[in-house]
Amino acid sequence: MNEQHSAGRFETLAIHAGQEPDPLTGAVVPPIHQVSTFKQDGVGGLRGGYEYSRSANPTRTALEENLAALEGGSRGLAFASGLAAEDCLLRTVLRPGDHVVLPGDAYGGTFRLITKVVERWGVAWSVADTGDPASVRAALRPETKVVWVETPSNPLLGITDIALVAEITRSAGARLVVDNTFASPYLQQPLALGADVVVHSTTKYLGGHSDVIGGALVTADQGLADELAFHQNALGAVAGPFDSWLVLRGIKTLAVRMDRHSANAARIVETLSAHRAVSQVLYPGLPDHPGHETAAKQMRGFGGMVSFRVAGGEEAAVAVCDRARVFTLGESLGGVESLIEHPGRMTHASAAGSALEVPGDLVRLSVGIEAVDDLLEDLTRALG
Incomplete structure (x- = not known):
């Protein structure tokens, strides 16, 4: 170099x-x-x-x-x-x-x-x-x-x-x-x-x-x-x-994208935390998230990945994934577009029945860099 x-x-x-x-x-x-x-x-x-x-x-x-x-x-x-x-x-x-x-x-x-x-x-x-x-x-x-x-x-x-x-x-x-x-x-x-x-x-x-x-x-x-x-x-x-x-x-654009991913995720976490259909939000930026202080110490920001548990159980979580429109139902993460998935039936199906099995009511979001208000409206509609 x-x-x-x-x-x-x-x-x-x-x-x-x-x-x-x-x-x-x-x-x-x-x-x-x-x-x-x-x-x-x-x-x-x-x-x-x-x-x-x-x-x-x-x-x-x-x-x-x-x-x-x-x-x-x-x-x-x-x-x-x-x-x-x-x-x-x-x-x-x-x-x-x-x-x-x-x-x-x-x-x-x-x-x-x-x-x-x-x-x-x-x-x-x-x-x-x-x-x-x-x-x-x-x-x-x-x-x-x-x-x-x-x-x-x-x-x-x-x-x-x-x-x-x-x-x-x-x-x-x-x-x-x-x-x-x-x-x-x-x-x-x-x-x-x-x-x-x-x-x-x-x-x-x-x-x-x-x-x-x-x-x-x-x-x-x-x-x-x-x-x-x-x-x-x-x-x-x-x-x-x-x-x-x-x-x-x-x-080349990683820094500016990560800033936007993180900012959008923080707004989404606020909305999810107050929604009656959500029983728990998992995000390192939340003060009550396990390890929040460690994350604040060793990370520059909290990132664009958000998971949450749906109050109605597994079928309700699957329904939320199916109803989303701006959030694309798909595996993977980290792209400019927002994705939604059901880990238990998708990315983590191989862990079913093991010590690493994930909760059935869990939904995972990869928050993209779209207009955050569009993302919020889509999630609110998907949650019913």
Whole structure:
């Protein structure tokens, strides 16, 4: 990265880190290197270290350098999906006989990957309330190698004190992995708080426009970064050039989008909290939300994800989802458009019947950047 942009505030790094103007044409946006292989100047004579796009591609390199800068890491790695990133990480740091601590409230895809795939390699897992230090300590075993945290969590918006859990994890000789998808690096930087690895679904807030699937890992541990890069190449689930370019384009506006997501969410929370059809609102910005003080300490803002429980039970919650119109019924999150979903039957169906099962009366919102009054009118109508 050019010395001019090697440091700076977040908004500047988002636009410039890893994205110097093209040296040949002066293009201010990195080109899409839609290519599988690169000409070599003699056997082993690589230009810029590029030989084959699974191993490295200039567009992906730009994204990876940008991600590392935003999270304050030494290296970023971009993948074909968030779960591909998680798979690479787990294959890198775990061996048969190892143990993983999962949060009691985790993304259903992560739960499925660990309990249906990783467990078959001989890796054990258990669940802890990562918002409670005593619960984390009780879950640790001599063979624990990874403590997995989501904060805010999906879909109950649970908050974990990253710095505190990092101390506990480090003393046990394990690695702390933080899924930072809900917060984005604009609102929270786990590496600075002691995490070993940050995970992202770049599909979500980083991409920001519901038009790309991707994932990322960022670490400040150069030795671990080298191991992850080896497995990234060996496993091959890398981000393609166009997908990398789309995520880079989204990141340029991340700061302004997150400000609007957060502002809209705060207004929606006010309305939901006063509505007779809502029995509980889950949002880190609420003073009575568990972990609110921790969130205020370690986050720049409270984000655009809101969950709430419907007073009439599961069928009433499903009906609210079905009646929404401006809020689109759909999975995923973090796009400019607002989404509504029923986690129990949609994103977290894989956790049904387990310790991670979510309440049937729960509705999850990904609050977009539309006119907030339109969103409020739509929700009020959907709630009846």
